[in-house]
Amino acid sequence: MTVLKKVLVVDDDPDILDQVELVLKAGGYDVSPANSAADAEEFLNCTQPDLAIVDLMMEQADSGFILCYQIKKLYPNVPIIMLTAVRAATGLDFDGKTAEAKSWVKADCILDKPVRPEEILNTVRKLLGA
Amino acid sequence: MAELFKVLVVDDEPGMRSGVARILNDCCINLPEMKTDVRFTVSEAESAEQGIELIESQKPDILLLDHKLPGMTGLELLIKLTEKKIDILTVMMTAYASLETAVEATKNGAYDFLAKPFSPAELKHLMRKGSSRILYKRQARSLAEEKKKVRFEFISVLAHELKSPLAAIQGYLNIIHERILGNDLEVYDTMIERSLVRLEGMKKLIFDLLDMTRIESEQRKREFANINICEHAKKAIETSALAAKERDITINFNGPDNVAMNGDVLEIDIILNNLISNAIKYNKDNGKVDVDISSNDNFVIIKVSDTGIGMKDDEMKKLFRDFVRIKNEQTRNILGSGLGLSTVNKLVQIYEGKVSVQSEFSKGTCFTVELLKNSHQNLKEESELPANKIMAKTE
Ligand SMILES: Nc1ncnc2c1ncn2[C@@H]1O[C@H](COP(=O)(O)OP(=O)(O)OP(=O)(O)O)[C@@H](O)[C@H]1O
Ligand SMILES: [Mg+2]
Numbered sequence: 473m474t475v476l477k478k479v480l481v482v483d484d485d486p487d488i489l490d491q492v493e494l495v496l497k498a499g500g501y502d503v504s505p506a507n508s509a510a511d512a513e514e515f516l517n518c519t520q521p522d523l524a525i526v527d528l529m530m531e532q533a534d535s536g537f538i539l540c541y542q543i544k545k546l547y548p549n550v551p552i553i554m555l556t557a558v559r560a561a562t563g564l565d566f567d568g569k570t571a572e573a574k575s576w577v578k579a580d581c582i583l584d585k586p587v588r589p590e591e592i593l594n595t596v597r598k599l600l601g602a
Numbered sequence: 603m604a605e606l607f608k609v610l611v612v613d614d615e616p617g618m619r620s621g622v623a624r625i626l627n628d629c630c631i632n633l634p635e636m637k638t639d640v641r642f643t644v645s646e647a648e649s650a651e652q653g654i655e656l657i658e659s660q661k662p663d664i665l666l667l668d669h670k671l672p673g674m675t676g677l678e679l680l681i682k683l684t685e686k687k688i689d690i691l692t693v694m695m696t697a698y699a700s701l702e703t704a705v706e707a708t709k710n711g712a713y714d715f716l717a718k719p720f721s722p723a724e725l726k727h728l729m730r731k732g733s734s735r736i737l738y739k740r741q742a743r744s745l746a747e748e749k750k751k752v753r754f755e756f757i758s759v760l761a762h763e764l765k766s767p768l769a770a771i772q773g774y775l776n777i778i779h780e781r782i783l784g785n786d787l788e789v790y791d792t793m794i795e796r797s798l799v800r801l802e803g804m805k806k807l808i809f810d811l812l813d814m815t816r817i818e819s820e821q822r823k824r825e826f827a828n829i830n831i832c833e834h835a836k837k838a839i840e841t842s843a844l845a846a847k848e849r850d851i852t853i854n855f856n857g858p859d860n861v862a863m864n865g866d867v868l869e870i871d872i873i874l875n876n877l878i879s880n881a882i883k884y885n886k887d888n889g890k891v892d893v894d895i896s897s898n899d900n901f902v903i904i905k906v907s908d909t910g911i912g913m914k915d916d917e918m919k920k921l922f923r924d925f926v927r928i929k930n931e932q933t934r935n936i937l938g939s940g941l942g943l944s945t946v947n948k949l950v951q952i953y954e955g956k957v958s959v960q961s962e963f964s965k966g967t968c969f970t971v972e973l974l975k976n977s978h979q980n981l982k983e984e985s986e987l988p989a990n991k992i993m994a995k996t997e
Contacts (some may be wrong), residue, residue, distance in 0.1 A: 484929055487770035487796055491777060498782050507934060529762060530929075557765045585765075586772035589780055 476502035477600055478519070482512040482539060483527035483555065488587065492525060492555075495589045496596065509535045513542065520547050523600055525592075526579070528556040540579050551599040554579035555587070604630075604639040607733060608660060611646050612653035612676070613668040613695070618718075619646040622666060625722045631730045633737070640733045650674035654682065662690060664732055666716075669696035669703055677703070680710045691732050695720070759925045763807060763939065767800040799937065807939040813872070814924075814945050817952075824866045831861050831870060831902055832895050838874035839893060842882055850888045853878070857895035863902045863975040869949050870973075876942040877906040877969050883936050884967070885910035901955065902975055907968035913961040921959060922947040946971070953977045 479501045483489040486507065493503045504521065506512040509530055515521075524543050528536035540552050581595055611622045623644040631640045645660060647653040650671050657665070669676035676694060683690065694707040697718040704715045713735065714728055774793040783789045816822050832855075839853050846853055863870075874893075881891040885908050894905040911932045913921075920926045927933065927940040950957045953973040961967040 484934070485766055485770060486934055487800065488773060490796075491770075491773040494777065495782060507931075508929070557762065557769045585769035586776060587769075588776055589782055 476500065477522040478502045478504065479596065480504050480506065480512060480515060480519075480521040480524040482506045482509065482525070482530075482536075484508055484530040485527070488527065488555070488585065491587050492592065495587065495592055498589075499593045499596070501596070509539045512539055516543060516546055521550060523551050523553070523596060525553045525555060525596075528554055551580045553592075553595055553599065554582045555585055556582060557585040604641060605733070605737065606641050606643060607664055607736070608662040609642045609644045609664045609666060609729075610653065610656055610660070610662040611644060611666045612648075612650060612671070612679070613646075613666075614648050614671050615668075616648070618668070618695075619648070622725065625725055626729065629726055629729075631726065631733060633730070633734050636734055636737045638737070640729075640737075642729070650676065650679040653679060657683070657688060657690065663736055664729070665690050665692040667692055667694055667712075669694055669707070677706060677710065680707060680712060684711050691736055693728055693732065756924060760811070763925055764804065767804045770800050771797045803937045803939070806937070807941070810939045810941040810945070814941055814948070817869070817872075817945065817948060822868075824869070826864055826866055828862055829865055829867060829870065831863055831865070831904070832857055832859060834867070834870050835874055835893050835895050835904070838871065838878050841875060842878050845879070846882050846891070849882070849885070851882055851885050851891060852889075853882075853891040853893065855893050855895075857893075861895050861897045861902055863897075863973065864977070865953070865973070869952070873946050873949055873971060873973075874904065876946050877904070877971070880942060880969075881906050881908035881910065881967070883938065884908070884933065897975070900975060901972040904971040904973070905968060907966060909966040912963040912965050912967055913959075914963050918959055918961055922957070 479496055481489060481492045481496070481503055482505075483492065484507055489505050489507060493505050496503045504515060504519070506515055512524075512526075526536045526539050526543075528534075530536060530539075536554055536556070540554065543550060543552055580599060583591060583595060609622075609626055611619050613619050613622075623646060626642040626644050629642065633640060642664075645656060645662070647656050651674055653665075653667070656662070667676045667679060671679075674682075676696070680692060680694075683692075692707075692712045693714050693716055694704070694712045695716045695718055696703060707715065713732060716724065716728055774797045777783070778790045778793060835857070836855055839855060842853065878891065878893060885891065889909045891906065891908045894903075894907075896903045896905075913928060917928045921928075922943050924944045925940040926944070927938055947957055950971055950973065954977050955971060955973040957969065957971045959967065959969050
């Protein structure tokens with residue numbers, strides 16, 4: 473049997489966390505949920521995931537960004553998906569594609585909530601190159 | 603504090619220019635109503651054409667403009683400025699103090715008029731008026747900007763608060779729709795339940811928002827009556843009794859039979875209900891809530907203490923702002939909109955009172971509210987209301 477790929481999921485909304493976990497498990501991944509940035513940091517200190525999915529707005533409006541930085545510092549090669557529900561609401565416009573956005577958004581990909589199962593699985597597969 | 607205003611004098615008579623410069627460079631005007639002193643630094647131009655150049659390069663605050671100039675006239679310069687949308691406080695100076703020129707100049711945006719020859723006192727008097735006008739305009743502008751900012755922040759947070767439950771519900775529906783867990787309906791039961799809970803939370807948020815808006819907008823007529831706040835406290839305890847019983851939390855009332863105050867029943871109930879419902883929501887099973895009512899000469903004192911989850915120091919600071927909720931392991935499954943305490947705070951201000959909180963993490967929390975027994979029967983002046991009075995009135 474092959475070893476399952478490990479995915480860290482960080483979101484302070486318990487429902488979104490459950491949903492992403494469920495979708496990824498159904499897709500055959502080993503999921504570690506964390507409900508805060510602090511929780512995620514603790515996990516990261518002892519484990520390297522194969523991929524991380526991070527909510528943008530947690531305790532602070534930019535908790536997600538900060539966590540992304542920390543992940544990339546510890547494990548530069550771990551791909552990150554950022555989940556956000558705020559893009560349209562704030563007029564904040566970033567998709568991680570333009571050069572300028574890339575320089576400060578450390579995520580490899582940004583997805584809008586709500587979670588669409590297919591989209592999540594496709595993105596994860598693409599980033600893990602499988 | 604001192605303000606330094608840049609003044610430009612445009613006049614073809616060198617004597618006039620240097621005279622004005624001499625007077626203004628040495629003068630200091632005190633504006634007590636603006637709590638500041640004003641000083642001036644003067645530059646000079648001998649024609650309208652040169653004046654425009656200096657206006658664009660130096661951006662003066664005040665323009666002293668002669669009408670009769672060689673080449674372009676003062677009035678023509680004024681019209682040019684309007685076309686270029688340059689806003690500068692302009693005083694026309696002319697020997698031909700005809701009413702006609704004055705009217706024409708004010709029509710074109712001049713602030714006032716100075717008839718030549720004028721005395722230093724006349725000049726200073728006008729500069730005082732003009733300076734205070736500039737400062738007042740600046741103040742008004744920064745106030746308007748502040749208002750816009752608060753409004754934008756409020757709306758972005760509100761949008762986020764409404765989008766989060768929507769995203770959660772949509773997420774569940776997507777999973778159910780795609781039958782991610784197979785065709786057996788029962789496995790989706792918890793998802794449906796959670797969706798209903800989140801919808802309930804959204805509904806509550808919208809109702810709380812309407813309550814708050816009503817308080818802030820003064821739409822509701824406040825009805826003052828002499829009330830016994832102890833009765834209302836007991837009623838509020840009654841209202842929360844069921845929720846308390848579910849978790850074996852006991853609520854005690856401590857206080858005399860009667861503490862009288864002048865108040866609006868609905869507002870007093872909102873304060874009491876919010877504090878007591880929090881004390882239960884953020885309590886532990888088998889916990890305790892104490893509601894103490896007392897009074898001194900001028901104030902009624904409401905104390906609601908609990909043996910609940912408590913808060914950390916840094917968490918307590920933001921508590922009274924709109925939408926603030928503390929997120930941690932203990933609170934993550936408790937529903938709320940984060941408007942309860944901010945509404946309490948707004949009401950307390952209206953009653954010229956105080957609200958404070960003491961808390962120890964995982965031990966308990968005590969909220970103390972003081973309300974003036976005989977507060978104004980009318981809402982205070984608009985300017986004294988909380989800054990985020992924005993849902994109600996758009997500027
Ligand atoms: N008695 C208490 N003990 C511990 N924490 C409290 C207490 N009261 C309030 N809090 C904290 O303060 C936050 C803000 O309270 P507030 O009443 O404004 O909002 P809420 O209870 O979350 O929502 P609602 O608008 O439904 O009242 C709460 O989310 C909670 O974390
Ligand atoms: Mg509350």
